[in-house]
Amino acid sequence: MKRFLMALAFLLPSAAFAAGYSGPLDKADYDLRDKASLQRGAQIFMNYCLGCHTMQHQRYQRTFEDLGIPVDLGQELLQFTGDGPGDFMVSAIDADASSDWFGLTPPDLTMVARVRGADWLYTYFRSFYEDPSRPFGVNNEIFENVGMPHAVQELQGVPRRTYERRMVDGEMRDVYVGIRSDGSGRLSDEEFDQAMLDLTAFLVYTGEPMYLERQRMGYYVIGFLIVFLILTILLKREYWRDIK
Incomplete structure (x- = not known):
């Protein structure tokens, strides 16, 4: 019984972390055999996520080799922290400073896909919307009052919650129809969705290489x-x- 209670005590925090949002999620139709998709996901992660988040259980060299990226080319184009290809992917941001800026130190993302699930991540990346009341000017539909900026906003543009006038029960009402970009991003809506799917696939890979x-x-x-x-x-x- 004592062992059971100890195991339960360790599992409950993880279950609570994974639970949170219980609404519908978009299907992340990724393919871990698609090396091109994983390479694009790695590029997005290195450029937009690694500045704040660590991946301290994953080595650069292992990642480059698994994804079919020449190690020297990977170091040149994708390795922005560490001295050698055998180093772990550790963010350069100071832990104390990040805690002051964001309210807490950004979590390590090595196992985030196994904790949250691929569908949750894919939906989360595409659920940011403009919210002037928040410190970073954005919120998230499935992670209410999220404490991080919309790191890939330059790719998507400014995402806004959109309403349309529709007839409901015999009267015209503003009906919420989803989040739409203002079109200022570098990618189209379809390209952005694919980019977030690539990023999700990369995080799934790192959770279990x-x-x-x-x-x-x-x-x-x-x-x-x-x-x-x-x-x-x-x-x-x-x-x-x-x-x-």
Whole structure:
């Protein structure tokens, strides 16, 4: 019982962190075999996320090799912190300063996809909207009163909650129809959605870099067990065929 209570005490904070929003989420239709998508996601992360967030359990060299990026090219274009390719992805921001600016130190994102889920992340990245009442001028539909700026706003443009006049129950009302960009971003709506899907895929990869290899090995293990089962049945028949 004591061990059970201790395990429950460790699991409850994670469950509470993952719960939060319980509404509908957009499907993140990512593909971990798509190296181009993962490379684009890594580029977005290094340029827009690593300035504040760390990924202290992931090494640059491992990432470059897994994603098919030459190590020297990855260091030149994507490595902005650390001295060598074997270093961890640690943000250059000072922890105490970031705590003062944001109210708390931005969390490490190595395992965020396993805690939150890919659908949650994909929806979150696309749910920021303009809110002048907030310190950074933005809020988020699935993470109310979020304490971070909209880091990729230059890609999306200024996102605003949009309403349309529609007939409801016999009278005209302003009906909320979703978040739309003002068009000032570098990407179109479709391109921005794809960019956020790429970023989500990269975060899913870093949560379990061995996922594809583990899945591949699983097929071999299942195949071996099937063959072993057949041999076991044949051997049993051989031993018992003369026993009546």
